[in-house]
Amino acid sequence: GQNIDQPTEMTATEGAIVQINCTYQTSGFNGLFWYQQHAGEAPTFLSYNVLDGLEEKGRFSSFLSRSKGYSYLLLKELQMKDSASYLCAVSTSGTYKYIFGTGTRLKVLA
Amino acid sequence: KAGVTQTPRYLIKTRGQQVTLSCSPISGHRSVSWYQQTPGQGLQFLFEYFSETQRNKGNFPGRFSGRQFSNSRSEMNVSTLELGDSALYLCASSSKTQTGSSSPLHFGNGTRLTVT
Numbered sequence: 001g002q003n004i005d006q007p008t009e010m011t012a013t014e015g016a017i018v019q020i021n022c023t024y025q026t027s028g029f030n031g032l033f034w035y036q037q038h039a040g041e042a043p044t045f046l047s048y049n050v051l052d053g054l055e056e057k058g059r060f061s062s063f064l065s066r067s068k069g070y071s072y073l074l075l076k077e078l079q080m081k082d083s084a085s086y087l088c089a090v091s092t093s094g095t096y097k098y099i100f101g102t103g104t105r106l107k108v109l110a
Numbered sequence: 111k112a113g114v115t116q117t118p119r120y121l122i123k124t125r126g127q128q129v130t131l132s133c134s135p136i137s138g139h140r141s142v143s144w145y146q147q148t149p150g151q152g153l154q155f156l157f158e159y160f161s162e163t164q165r166n167k168g169n170f171p172g173r174f175s176g177r178q179f180s181n182s183r184s185e186m187n188v189s190t191l192e193l194g195d196s197a198l199y200l201c202a203s204s205s206k207t208q209t210g211s212s213s214p215l216h217f218g219n220g221t222r223l224t225v226t
Contacts, residue, residue: 031212042217050212091212096166098215102152
C-alpha cells in the first residue's frame with residue numbers, strides 16, 4: 001500500500017533547531033515535497049527532494065534517503081511564526097497524484 | 111502573478127443537497143488537482159485534470175465529480191451531501207505536464223464546507 005508517516009505534534013523553543021521526520025512507502029517515487037500550513041490558510045511549498053542528500057534553503061533544510069524511504073525537514077533558529085503544520089508529500093511515478101502525510105503540528109514556545 | 115483562487119470560502123449545506131466549488135489556477139498552469147482535508151485524514155486526493163481531461167481519480171464515491179474548462183478553470187461537484195463530507199476542499203495547480211516530472215503544487219485558500 002501507500003503510506004506516509006509523520007509525528008503528530010512537536011514542541012520546540014524559539015531560537016532552537018527542530019527536525020521533523022517523514023517515512024514513506026509508495027509504489028513508485030518521483031520526488032518528495034514539504035509544505036507549511038498555518039491554521040486556516042493554504043499549504044505553501046517549502047522544499048523538494050528527488051535525489052538523496054540535503055537541500056538547504058535559508059533556515060530550512062530537507063534531507064532525503066530513497067533507499068530508506070525517509071526524509072526530514074530541519075528548521076533552524078526557530079521563530080514564533082514557524083508555529084504551523086508541516087506536511088510531507090510524495091509524488092508517485094506513473095500517476096498525477098501526490099500522497100500526503102497527516103502533517104506535524106509544530107508549536108514554538110517563547 | 112495571481113495565486114490560485116477558490117470560491118466560495120465558506121459554505122453551509124444540509125444533507126442531501128449538492129454543491130459546486132470553483133477554482134481558478136495560476137495563469138499558465140494547466141494541471142489542477144482537488145484535495146479534501148480533514149483533521150483525522152489529512153489531505154486526500156480527489157482528482158486531477160489537465161487540458162480538460164481527468165487523468166487521475168482518488169478513492170472517493172461517484173458523488174464527487176469535477177471538470178475542467180478550456181481556460182483551465184475547474185469546478186468540483188458533490189451531490190447528495192452527507193455529514194462526513196464536511197471538510198476543507200483545496201484546489202492546487204501546477205506546471206506538471208507528464209508523470210515523469212514533478213512540480214510543486216500551489217494551493218488556493220480552500221472552501222470550507224459544513225454539512226448539517
